Amino acid sequence: MRFIKACLGEVVDTTPVWLMRQAGRYLPEYQELRRQADFWTICHTPGLAALATLQPMERYDLDAAIIFSDILIPVEAMGVPVEFEPAPRLPAPIRTREQAMALRTPDPATATGFVLEAMAKVRARLDQGKALIGFAGAPFTVVAYMVEGEGARDFIQLKTLMYRDPLLIEDLLARVSAFTAAYLSAQIDAGANAVQLFDSWAGILSPEDYRHFALPWARQVVRQARRLGVPVIYFMNGVGGVAEVLSEVGADVIGVDHRVSLADAIRRIGPNTVVQGNLDPGVLLGPVGLVRARAFEVVQAGMAAKGHIFNLGHGVHKDTPVESVGVLVEAVHESGRRGQ
Amino acid sequence: MRFIKACLGEVVDTTPVWLMRQAGRYLPEYQELRRQADFWTICHTPGLAALATLQPMERYDLDAAIIFSDILIPVEAMGVPVEFEPAPRLPAPIRTREQAMALRTPDPATATGFVLEAMAKVRARLDQGKALIGFAGAPFTVVAYMVEGEGARDFIQLKTLMYRDPLLIEDLLARVSAFTAAYLSAQIDAGANAVQLFDSWAGILSPEDYRHFALPWARQVVRQARRLGVPVIYFMNGVGGVAEVLSEVGADVIGVDHRVSLADAIRRIGPNTVVQGNLDPGVLLGPVGLVRARAFEVVQAGMAAKGHIFNLGHGVHKDTPVESVGVLVEAVHESGRRGQ
Numbered sequence: 001m002r003f004i005k006a007c008l009g010e011v012v013d014t015t016p017v018w019l020m021r022q023a024g025r026y027l028p029e030y031q032e033l034r035r036q037a038d039f040w041t042i043c044h045t046p047g048l049a050a051l052a053t054l055q056p057m058e059r060y061d062l063d064a065a066i067i068f069s070d071i072l073i074p075v076e077a078m079g080v081p082v083e084f085e086p087a088p089r090l091p092a093p094i095r096t097r098e099q100a101m102a103l104r105t106p107d108p109a110t111a112t113g114f115v116l117e118a119m120a121k122v123r124a125r126l127d128q129g130k131a132l133i134g135f136a137g138a139p140f141t142v143v144a145y146m147v148e149g150e151g152a153r154d155f156i157q158l159k160t161l162m163y164r165d166p167l168l169i170e171d172l173l174a175r176v177s178a179f180t181a182a183y184l185s186a187q188i189d190a191g192a193n194a195v196q197l198f199d200s201w202a203g204i205l206s207p208e209d210y211r212h213f214a215l216p217w218a219r220q221v222v223r224q225a226r227r228l229g230v231p232v233i234y235f236m237n238g239v240g241g242v243a244e245v246l247s248e249v250g251a252d253v254i255g256v257d258h259r260v261s262l263a264d265a266i267r268r269i270g271p272n273t274v275v276q277g278n279l280d281p282g283v284l285l286g287p288v289g290l291v292r293a294r295a296f297e298v299v300q301a302g303m304a305a306k307g308h309i310f311n312l313g314h315g316v317h318k319d320t321p322v323e324s325v326g327v328l329v330e331a332v333h334e335s336g337r338r339g340q
Numbered sequence: 341m342r343f344i345k346a347c348l349g350e351v352v353d354t355t356p357v358w359l360m361r362q363a364g365r366y367l368p369e370y371q372e373l374r375r376q377a378d379f380w381t382i383c384h385t386p387g388l389a390a391l392a393t394l395q396p397m398e399r400y401d402l403d404a405a406i407i408f409s410d411i412l413i414p415v416e417a418m419g420v421p422v423e424f425e426p427a428p429r430l431p432a433p434i435r436t437r438e439q440a441m442a443l444r445t446p447d448p449a450t451a452t453g454f455v456l457e458a459m460a461k462v463r464a465r466l467d468q469g470k471a472l473i474g475f476a477g478a479p480f481t482v483v484a485y486m487v488e489g490e491g492a493r494d495f496i497q498l499k500t501l502m503y504r505d506p507l508l509i510e511d512l513l514a515r516v517s518a519f520t521a522a523y524l525s526a527q528i529d530a531g532a533n534a535v536q537l538f539d540s541w542a543g544i545l546s547p548e549d550y551r552h553f554a555l556p557w558a559r560q561v562v563r564q565a566r567r568l569g570v571p572v573i574y575f576m577n578g579v580g581g582v583a584e585v586l587s588e589v590g591a592d593v594i595g596v597d598h599r600v601s602l603a604d605a606i607r608r609i610g611p612n613t614v615v616q617g618n619l620d621p622g623v624l625l626g627p628v629g630l631v632r633a634r635a636f637e638v639v640q641a642g643m644a645a646k647g648h649i650f651n652l653g654h655g656v657h658k659d660t661p662v663e664s665v666g667v668l669v670e671a672v673h674e675s676g677r678r679g680q
Binding site: 156159163203206207208238240241259264280281285286287290297317319 | 578582620
């Protein structure tokens, strides 16, 4: 698999490409699916999750599928109710020791069997040359959600607890790390060829707090997942302030958002790390000529790294024209070949 | 004035300090004022804006006051209605040439006379050793608001236009730059001892787009304001990806958010620039011992720069205990002296 080779820094015929949120609302076939079932129902129904996962693979020559799921699935599995209105919200956020102690660390095979079943279905139907990526939220990001109860700009509930009761936050991080490692392990057993850890909210932290509350826990989960023999990708939204320490996470691949230039990121992360990224998803709203030109630039910049997997710096936006994604995937493969 | 000396890189007896949103909802006296008038009314009433500006100056030994106002005041002055519900929203965002051409570039003395009057009142009542800071949004940030109609996470309307009709965006940037320069000039005439340009939304851009759509316009406004003989501060929220190019803005002082370490920022921006920042505002929600310790670290890191003005990396949060702000201001002045 081209994607797996690139993750390991091996020579590939061209730059592999997949896109965060490649299965989603910009696709008319996904919109159609959503008329039959809501987002959370699709996540919980193996047949539908597998269908959503495969939709972009049928339309585009993407090198990897990522299982259609959500980083809040493990939160629910640990016993915390999740609601959608339509943004996700936890009606009972975790802010006390009693609540922390009541969290479950269940067997992923039973608590998240529907995800594993979806993965097995996808792996069985996916072309052998294409990879299946499993994923989970990184411990800090999951704990941020658990404590705050929703995505927020300043995460003030979380920070208040982080500074007033760091031991409680560390206890939560330890519990979430344990379940996350087990959950990723189960995904690998179910057929994942690689796993990605999303530290979507770690970018709200100062570098000092990042090194304390995010990095060590991500590293622990990465270490456990890597023992199972598949490449591990670590994506943090907002690497600009901490690029120099990211190699300490120990992942095979470091995802890079679009608020840094890929050339700078490679230099700052270090030349011995494979990078993934980092086109601004907004570019896909522009004319296809611009999509091709910017894709070419990112592919060229990626050549300076030990290895490069093309992706966006963040998820595909719902207003993205479906044709532009096709143009992008072709442009990446073509630019990657030209550069060889 | 200690603050102005520090802006110019001159020797000061201790590190000066002011805080973004130091006048605001965490203060009970401001809450009291808000029971009499809403935010937008306070902005438009010179006596009330002056009162709000001076409230934190009476409570704390801050080195500078910043005029109580909003970056949307120039948007309104240019003829675009602004509503609050309670977040600011433009009912008719600017997305066409016709709308752009209909924008006014009025005389700030008439269109924003209430701000200038508030500034004169504050300057007359402020201790002579304390500076008064005027401000405006940087052109990119103001245009982002005008086009999007509200603060947003991905600014997809803006990016669509940026990529599909860059000339329209540049036309808007030119118009906003012209008015912003005139507006800052009027503030300096009215008594501002320094001005700050807030590029609050520039952090959503890739470095390539930042260099095209944000930096040159900020530089143009900075250059015009500096000709009037007062120091200019440029604050961008999210410097992590573009620190190396920030000196090109040409400001006397570069503001730094808290998602980078101040030591790294100084190294990356370059040693010949005065920096302002960058304590995480969330730390003020923690115990006062932590506030003191983190303030000390930031002050120490600032010693590596040509000059340092202490500030938060973002605005004071509304849940901040009033006592903690007092502890912070004292800790900065004490740490700054100890380090001399």
